[in-house]
Amino acid sequence: MPAKIGFVSDNLRQRRVAAVRACGRILSGERPLTMRERLAGLDGLDGMPDYYGSDGPVAELEARVAGLLGTEAAVFFPTGTMAQQVALRFGGTGAVALHPLGHLEMHERLAYAQLSGLRAVWPTTEPRNPTAAEILALAEPVSTVVVELPMRDAGFVLPTWDALVAVTGAARTRGARVHIDGARLWESTPHLGHGLDAVAGLADSTYVSFYKTLGGLGGAALAGTADLAAYARAWRHRHGGQVFQQWPFALSALAGLDRELPRVPSYVRHAPTVATALAGLPGARVFPAPPHTHQFRLWMPHPADALNDAALRLAESAGICFVGGWRDAEVPGMALAEVTVTAPALDWTADDVADAGSRFLALL
Known part of the structure; x- marks a missing residue:
């Protein structure tokens, strides 16, 4: 049956x-x-493929994303789930501030807890991102504050720009890093009234997806400092993400940046x-x-x-x-x-x- x-x-x-x-x-x-049809629509198929993601279209994609987000570096990941675990691990051990409707809680099988031993603290259960006051009122220290832009399972909702600035400032006041879960960050800039680089500039790390909105075959990137990138490459390998060749994903992501993002x-x-x-x-x-x-x-x-x-x-x-x-x-x-x-x-x-x-x- x-x-x-x-x-x-x-x-x-x-x-x-x-x-x-x-x-x-x-x-x-x-x-x-x-x-x-998906492969026929890709440019660059006559070029050389990447070798364990160190060159070719993967390296080109990483440079492109870092430029768009205004960060020192960006690292390609086969999945967003893997990228987010590395970002939270980089922030340290202990507790992280998450939303119960966030992607990390709803769609990643609690990987942050199962793989990295982290523990979630919920600043709010309201269907929106936390406010600055809620971050400042946390009853215990957190290593990272996660902001999902937009929050899909609350209805694709975004904060105002001023609220976003305030909550990232509150996180810093608490001594915490800020991580942007930006799987759909590409479509968030009109509502926020600021560009991708300005939004990513408020955070210590930013994750973006290539198949959401851009229509890529898959894959993601984690952007931030050069130190974060070096750490991310090491832990990407440890998580099993050091794939021999990922050029179809990279080429489709580049096509999405060229054709769909505008x-x-x-x-x-x-x-x-x-x-x-x-x-x-x-x-x-x-x-x-x-x-x-x-x-x-x-x-x-x-x-x-x-x-x-x-x-x-x-x-x-x-x-x-x-x-x-x-x-x-x-x-x-x-x-x-x-x-x-x-x-x-x-x-x-x-x-x-x-x-x-x-x-x-x-x-x-």
Whole structure:
């Protein structure tokens, strides 16, 4: 029976992927690409590959990221989970200030505790990053204060620039380092009103992802001082991240920096138009309103299975990819989806969204 269940699940996933690939209009997300399409779109394939990440496109990528973030150095990692563990280990032992909704708690299997012996202190449980007052009020010393920009599991929310400056200053007052969990830092600068280098300049270490937002095949970078970089290279090896060649990841990340990063501000600007139109659907609610980035949460008063089925049927029958990935929310009777506004959604007007939404709900 377990094998049969998995087979059915795989078939459903393949059906959804096929439906979205055939859609002429996509509101949330991107058209899925095949492996051949992903590689065919990369530049630099005639160059020499990297050798254990010490040269070639990996070294080029590290230099590029350090330049964008205004740091002395940056180190490529195969995963963000690995990069974040090294960043927290560099800060020292003992306690670290984390948010219970942060990525380190929600999506990394508590690696900071299991692998490095660190212990979390929660400055707040509110669905936002901690305030300066909350950091100053911590009951015990912490080696590192982690700030997630944006906080995905709170709804892709960001602090104001002044609040961010204040909380990093409070961390320093407490004698703690500041680490930015910036997997989605690329889209945070419009709301913060400052560039990537200014944001990273507030921290001692900054992690960025290459597959989130930029559309890379995978990988991450940890940026900071030259001392951090030397430490990171040693511990990357110890964590098993000294991969022989990682040029496909590096080339796809460079492509994302060249092609996608310049377009991200336009996605952020268009997100409020999409969010407002979605909020006008019967029983719908969006958060935050307006969105802080090009991603936000959408709630609808219907079962998640019914919404996912309607999304699939709309894609197959009308070639319209509306909003998918629904899951039943904590609020009874409501389902939740994450909406991502990227290039395919830029030509959607508010009327387009409302019309597609009506067609979507009619299929329930």
